[in-house]
Amino acid sequence: MARFSARPGIRAQLMLFLCSICLLLLGLFWFLSTQMLEPLYNRRIEEQLSAQADEIVRLMDTATENGEILSSWDFGELMVSDTFREALYQALSKNSELTNFCVDISDTTLRNVLYIENLYPCLLHNSTLIDSDSSSPNAPTVLQMRRTCRENGQLLQSLRAPGGSSQMVVGRLTADGSYTVLVTTSLVHVGEAGQVLGRMLPTIAALIFAFAMAAAWLFSQWFTKPLRQLSAAARQVARGDFEIxxxxxxxxxxxxxxxEFDHMAREVQRAAQMQRDLLANVSHDLRTPLTLIKGYAETVRDLTGDDKAHRDEQMNIIIDEADRLTALVSRVMELSKVTSGAEKCEPVRFDFCQLCDEVSERYDAICAQNGWQLQLELPDQPVEVWADPSMMERALHNLLGNAMHHIGPDGVFILRAIPCEEGCRVEVEDHGPGIPAEDLPYIFDRYYRSRADAGKTGTGLGLSITRAIFQQHGCRFGVESTVGSGTTFWFILKHPPKEGAKAKPPRS
Structure with missing residues (x-):
């Protein structure tokens, strides 16, 4: 029974992800608007007021260092230097960040020396808003702030009028302690704005979430459409429809x-066709020797049982066909073991030139019988490689046997070993009719035969077995051919690993 996962599909996961992101952003917006807006705003106002107060103090300290008298008593009144007043006005007019503010300057007696109003109402100088019994710039609350600033060297305080707006006051003391500077500005109703946003946020969140759900549904529909098409196409391929x-x-x-799916479908179609062709060809090759064996066996039984000469001839045909049948079955079994990995590659270090010498000796008799010549082109020094000797011997036999089947009029085929940077390049060359260019990409496929090979003996599996051997060793291989001039099969074996180095396993 098939088991279905309880996890949601990709479309549901996409919608869940997008909606989660939407909720996270809404939560972040709520936190910033209701919890962080007022503190961040007050921090910014404090920085601006502090910069303004520091600038005024710096200007006063510079004037004092230059010997300028900032204020003096004249007939019982406190007078401020016109030069300082003008410099102060110019400095304040250059400020671009803080526009609505008030400045209060007092001396050591805590009495007001100079105040500049650029804010209405100013709680420092319109003190009736916070001190109902006094309307003087030297009201008790303001005097207390001046005293605190003088004692601590600085001041940070908020003023709030009953039922009115609130203001922030920042205080600084000059370097010689002669003057106290207070700068104030109003605080907008940021807290109230945050509360309003908090009341409105549920409605806004519901609308945004509904929009996010609709957008997530449409996006998931668009995003998963190719996946649904691939799923439907995969089901059609599973039913045998490779034209999708x-x-x-x-x-x-x-x-x-x-x-890539289309490419896979084409390759599966080609593999299925090759499988059908293989089954048909093997069935045909099996049927032919079996028919001959049965026919000649019946003839021996019914007609030529007493005629020794005819009987021996027909028995030899039966034996030859049985051998051909055995060879075909052996080749199929060999291909199956190599391609399935049942026969593992066990690479060792050995001299490939010695293996070539041993393999070539096997062809001396057949070459002498047919007037052929196997030329060995090997280097003078040993060429050590990292491979499975038995598999390499089998590959060489397959390539040399293929060369003999396509030997040219000169009766020469060549086994060549060339040392190279990777290791050793091995070539098997014949001077036969060659392979057409359109057949070269398929020459290593199972039971594939070019049109020039039609009707020739053989199982058609030798090159497929050879390719499987090369793939197990992870070596590069290929074929080069020119029609009318011959064909060269080549492969490259790797150097043995260095002493102490761990060899990488061959790619399967």
Whole structure:
């Protein structure tokens, strides 16, 4: 019984992810608007007031260092230097960040020396808002702030009028302690604004969440459409319909996946066709020797049982066909073991030139019998490689046997070993009819035969076995051919690993 996962599909996961992101952003907006807005705003106002107060104090300290008298008593009144007053006005007019503010300057007696109002109402100088019994700039609350600033060297305080707005006051003391500077500005109703946003946020959140759900549904519908098409196409391929084509016009990863799926479907179709061809060809090759064996056995039984000469001839045909049948079955079994990994590659260090010498000796008799010549082109020094000797011997036999089947008029085929940077390049060359260019990509496929090989003996599996051996060793291989001039099969074996180094296993 099939088991279905309880996890939601990709579309549901996308919608869940997008909605979660939306809720997270709404929560972050709520936190910033209701919990962090007022503290951040007050911190910014404090920084601006502190910068303004520091600038005024710096200006006063510079004037004092230059010997300028900032204020003096004249007939019982406190007079401020016109030069200082003008310099102060110019400095304050250059400030671009803080526009609505008031400045209060007092001396050591805590009495007001100079005040500048650029804010209405100013709680420092319109003290009736906070001190109902006094309307003087030297009201008790203001005097207390001046005293606190003088004692501590600085001041940070908030003023709030009953039922009115609130203001922030920042105080600084000059370097010689002669003057106290207070700067104030109003605080907008940020807290009230945060409360209003908090009351409105549920409605806004509901609208945004509904929009996010609709957008997530549409996005997931669009995003998963190629995946649904691929799923439907995969079901059709599973039913044997390899002609299916998936829309691959997208230029993203999904489009690349669709193109790879189409390529896979074509390769599966070709593999299925090759499998059908293999079954048909093997069945045909099996049927022929079996028919001959049965026919000649019946003839021996019914007609030529007493005629020794005819009987021996027909028995030899039966034996030859049985051998051909055995060879075909052995080749199929060998291909199955190599390609399935049942026969593992066990690489060792050995001299490949010595293996070539041993393999070539096996062809001396057949070459002498047919007037052929196997030329060995080997280097003078040993060439050590890292491979499985028995598998390499089998591959050489397959390639040399293939060369003999396509030997040219000169009767020469060549086994060549060339040392190279990677290791050793091995070539098997014949001077036969060659392979057409359109057949070269399929020459190593199972039971594939080019049109030039039609009707020739052989199982058609030798090159497939050879390819499987090369793939187990992880070595590069290929074929080069020119029609009418001959064919060269080549492969490259790797150097043995250095002493003490761990050899990488061959790729399967």
């Amino acid at each position: 084509q998936v829309d691959s016009h997208r230029r993203d990863e999904l489009g690349s996946l669709a193109r």
